[in-house]
Amino acid sequence: MGAFDEREREFEARFKHDQELQFKAKARRNRLLGLWAAARMGLDKEAAQAYAKEIVDAAFQGGDRRVVEKVCADLNAKGQSCTPAQLQFELTHFADTAKQQIMRESGAIRRRPGEGRDPLISRSGGCTVDPGLRRE
Secondary structure, eight states, X not given: XXXXXXXXXXXXXXXXXXXXXXXXXXXXXXXXXXXXXXXXXXXXXXXXXHHHHHHHHHHHHHHHHHHHHHHHHHHHHTTOOOOHHHHHHHHHHHHHHHHHHHHHHHTSSOOOTTXXXXXXXXXXXXXXXXXXXXXX
């Protein structure tokens, strides 16, 4: 019985940890979306941070659907074109980014020497490169 109880506790601890990571990643994703939308709306840094927090809070009021509706309405009100499909695409993109950031911060992923320091990649104004395509 002792081994079974230990395995059960380990499983519960792993499940709890996974749920916490998913929550953090989703909140980070929404924050990144809020910052992206704030930049498109021309908000200054302080206003952009406040707007990103609003987007994170909107997820608690109605999930992804509420986030998409709010961001799209806000962008359209500022004269920026926006569709729910575009925002879903951005959510997917920011979800990947958020997961990578959270994993790095938790120590689960470590950068390789020199990764992210290539001026053609990191300072090119938005150029993204598949991390699997590294120069050796």
